[in-house]
Amino acid sequence: MRNSLRFKVALFFSVLGIALLLAQAFGVKALAETQEEKLIAALIHDDMASVLKNYEADPSLLPPFDARMSGYVSGAHRESITLPESVRDLPFGTHEIIIGGREIHVAIAPLGTARLYRVYNFNIYEKHFKQVINVLMAGTGIFALLTIWLSFGLSGLLVRQVAGLARQVKELRLGESAPIQPGRYDETELVGLVEAFNDYHQRMADMIAREKEFTGNVSHELRTPLTAIKTSCELLEQDAAISGKSRARLQQIERAADNMRELTSALLMLAREDSARDVEPVAMAKMIETTLAPFADQLARKGLDTIIDVDCELRVAANRPALAIVLSNIVDNAVRHTDHGRLHFRYADGWLCIEDTGPGIPAQALPHVFERFYQTGSPHSAMQGVGIGLSIVRKLCDRYGWRIEIGSEPGIGTRVSLRLPTANEA
Template identity: 75%
Template sequence: MGRSLRLKVTLVFSVLTIALLLAQALGVRTLAEAQEEKLIVALIHDDMANVLRSYEANPALLPPFDQRMNGYVSTSDRPPIVLPASATDLPVGTHQIIINGREIHVAIVPFGMTRLYRVYNFSAYERHFKGVINALMAGTGVFALLTIWLSFGLSGLLVRQVAGLARQVKMLRFGESPSIQPGKYDETELVGLVEAFNDYHRRMADMIEREKEFTGNVSHELRTPLTTIKTSCELLAQDAAISGKSRTRLQQIECAADTMRELTNALLMLAREDSAHDVEPVAVANLIESALMPFADRVAKKRLEAVIDVNRNLHVVVNRSALAVVLSNLIDNAVRHTDRGHVHFSYSDGWLRIEDTGPGIPTQALPYVFDRFYQADGQQTEKCGIGIGLSIVKKICDRYGWSIELASEPDRGTRVSLRLPSAKPEAVGFRDGLAPY
């Protein structure tokens, strides 16, 4: 599940603001420390100038000469700060050294034939300065937390109209509103989006209405003449005067009518958007028997065995009409291409398998058997079939989420495996075979 727009806006705004606050705090700290050092150096410079003038004017003010330092050491601290012997190696100028954990500044200037060391202790001032800097950094952290809270609130204001648009789109989906009202939105971009969406929704509604009218017309205008053709064929078939080529033509017309009827049912089923939710428990063995009935004459004529090796207690939750169309097309394909042997139905591990003993499918043709209008070389027969049955089967399986696999070898038959969802409990070990059908 993706992150919400509000969360993304909050994260981006918070990260940018916190980064700016941290950059500002670090910049202020660096600048303050630099200015502090410059101020200390300036104070030492002025003080040293005054001290040198006073010592030159009145040498009696000079501090005692320090033999260890080989110079005069002046300090205002009590007790006085003792400089380390290593300070004698420092050049003339102002230096910062650490004595007993304290930062001490030492100004060194030449004084006659020796040197003058002036010790300055700004540790109290520097502690106060560091306290101010730490308070500044703590304040930055507080402002960062406040920024996150403000960002979440502000992002809610920014995306509230987007959320409102999403709610209205959902209302459109469930038919609770004819269109989205653009007057509820004041952002120019959202107004344009609403107008574009309304236009798209109107065109989609018109298209859906046309599809409903078309499917209704197809259902009535095609099924009625097909029923008439089928009935007429059945009546003519009872006429003993019709024989030879005329009876063969009559059988072809009847077969074509059956094909058109199944094709019409499949196309209408695929055209209905809500058909994927129309499911019910279906007895697989019974449905296979029903799907085999239209092919009984062809099965008997070829002397094929139709073996249903499926537990009669097995139920799957599917769309009955969709599975009937799939089985009808798969059985038609198996019977049409099988001249001897059997068509075997079995079920195990969630897979319904239909196996025949036909000529099989060439290996190079297997990747294309589900393509629309595809027919493998050498597979065309005088029987009905235009290469669309397996394409419809694949589309129906995709619609309902059924997996379908096809395995075949030349001269060794074909096996189609169909995985049906939500299988109901079945009696283990019970096998009901019908052979021949």
């Protein structure tokens, strides 16, 4: 799936903003915890220095001696806390211990030959500190959501001109001929893109104009002499003096003219962009009979039977000229390569199948039969084609959305399957 440019820009800014916010939040948290420990350590140090000085100046201020701890135990707060005996084995300095689920600081210092245990409870302070940290993290989450919202808004401003350019390109594709005005855009990159597109669009328009002129010339300059050749052949056929090889040559010229007319029609149809819309109900059985008519002499000469298993009432939704060209090329290939047997036409489940009893197509050649100028037969064959018929068939099928498949078994025959929806399905 492709994501829009706006989504990508918003995602980038959102991820970047959230990453910076999290980095800042965790950095502040780590710094605050470090400063908290330093502050507690400084408070304990100053308090211990003051207490030791007072005890040394006035021994009467000393708390009762605790034989269990082998020293004096005092508290910096009014709360009385009983220390576990394991504290007695701790070295001098400040230690953190857990008593009743609470974190307690114990400062241990030498006092004469004994030890002084000073207990500090900063739970209330630490509780407030954690609340501040929680507020900080919650604020980070809120700012993260705000960052996402602002990112989408900002990305919309950044890509609005790109979206506008896309809309104008669509208008051009739908028939707008005026070039895009680069003055409507502020960004230098977009102005360059607009100028490049205008140049490309102009070259495409010139090319399309040349193609239309070419197809018009082809339609007139080729069809006119082909019609003259066809008419001349029909008149010469009525001359009884022409017989034998001369009449065979004349028929060959007439078939070549017919093939040229069909090829010209196919190429012109492929050149017309709007031809794909001309779809109508076509009687399938009648279309097959019409397609077979020009091949009647070849079928009779080779003794080929034709079987049409198609309902006379069946109508498919297709472009009639395109379907005629497709069937004509398929039948032409089948007749050219089949020397005995039959041609079988049948329609089932939306597929028109055309089967012959020719020599078949080698397996390695099947993937290439639709390639332009590709030929599977011997180059010395008398019925050799030019390798363009099936290429045109493929292009016409792609144009009208018809699926075409070829299956073949060497020595048995070839089957061409053409997907043609009925008029009701369309």
